[in-house]
Amino acid sequence: MKYGLELVVVAVLIIFAAIFLVQNAAIQANLGEDEEAWGGADGSAAEIIEESGYEPWFDPIWEPPSGEIESLFFSLQAAIGAIIIGYFFGYYRGKKAAE
Amino acid sequence: MHIMEGFLPSPWWQIWFLISAPFVIYGLYQLKILVNERREALPLLAVAGAFVFVLSSLKLPSVTGSCSHPTGTGLGAILFGPFITSVLGLIVLIYQALFLAHGGLTTLGANVFSMGIAGPIVAWAIYRAGTKTGINTFVTVFLAAALADLFTYVVTSVQLALAFPAEAGGFMTSLVAFGTVFAITQVPLAIIEGLVIALVFKYIIAVRPDLLVRLNVLTEHAVERIREAAA
Missing domain, CATH: 1.20.5 (Single alpha-helices involved in coiled-coils or other helix-helix interfaces)
Known part of the structure; x- marks a missing residue:
């Protein structure tokens, strides 16, 4: 199998793209007017921290x-x-x- | 995995700077030796650094409904070890902190530790262990890169949980909360990162197997075997 690894990569990418499309359809259907899906995980972690009342002490x-x-x-x-x-x-x- | 600017209180941001500094300093020392004694490997070093640049700029959607990015550090760790890779990680993190407000200068120590040190150590250890047991080289590279990616995000979760233990439940509750945000989102991305790096490894073997032998990444015997299998 000269291109075995390439085939595996393409197959996995297709599977992930399909999962993304299905998941996206489900999320968009339940989304409110002003909400936005697919935000960054870094931002979500920052939100958890800010909910506890923490204020970042240094700005970019x-x-x-x-x-x-x-x-x-x-x-x-x-x-x-x-x-x-x-x-x-x-x-x-x-x-x-x-x- | 980027802890945002100002999001680590004292004393944590100083602690992570202190922990990361020796790795980076030793990395610079190793880098100097590499530049002086193995000039023929410099293009490969550039490729490993470039890989961190490309992969850490790609924010990919994950199955959890949020986006995150791979780290790309696995390749550098396999080729040059975790210390030199920590320098590569530092360069990318400074770029992102300065130009993108992504990560930050005060959190640089913590971010270098998760992305540039902890992940690469895992990649390097898995790769070394895998080559000894004789598992297929590409499977080993895949595992090394994918688990390094995942471990980076686990470390970020630990760093945040240490700095922000929950009022009820303490460290463990926080760890679960941050772990859910980071580590679970990361699983599919880690798989993709592992595959991409395995693919690049295949191409490096195709064009410069001699360099891999000289860097002690592969034995001549292993190169022979892989080339026979591909023919």
């Missing part, structure tokens, strides 16, 4: 002013990583092919 020195700008920096983070991975795998592959 800079916060992305909007969701768009936040996603810009997340995309940038992924892009920086992806280009490095792609570059070196391409480099190694090309070098091997030239031998």
Whole structure:
């Protein structure tokens, strides 16, 4: 099986995507007007802490002013990583092919 | 797994800085040796760091109805050990704390410990134990990376439960509450992370098996066996 591992990965991704779609449909059906599903787990933990009356004692020195700008920096983070991975795998592959 | 800025009271944030510091300092020392003596492995180090960048930027939906992200630290831990990986984790966490207000500077010590130290130690230990028992290499890599991811979130839950024990029930009640938020959400993501890292490991074996042998990640014998199986 030359591509056995790849097949496993694709199969698992399809299963998770299917579970997500089913789960999402169930959640959206029960959601109130102003509620939003699929928030971050980090935020949920912060909510639990704030419910106990805790106030964070230090604020981030800079916060992305909007969701768009936040996603810009997340995309940038992924892009920086992806280009490095792609570059070196391409480099190694090309070098091997030239031998 | 990011504890947000200001969300760890004194003395916890200082404690986690103190615990994390020796790992990072030893990691920098190991890194210096690697840079001086194994220059041929530097591209692989870049790839391991880049992997943490990519995976920790992807917020994926989980079955629980919330989103979380993988850590990507398993690859670095398997290739270079937990100390060097703690430096890689630190770089990513500083980027996210400064540019994204994701995590924070005061909670950096705690976040480096969960993502850069605790998880990678698990990955490294499982990988080393797995190669000794002779289990299939890719299954070992999968287990190492997936459990490292999961353990990172367990550690975050413990860190928060220690700092915020519930009034009724104390530490254990809090641990269950935070564990439900973090660890359970993380199970599907850990499986995906394990698979992705196993896949990348396969590609590294395909292009540079000699490097893995030189870094003592795989024996020549194991490389032979894997290449025969793939042919």
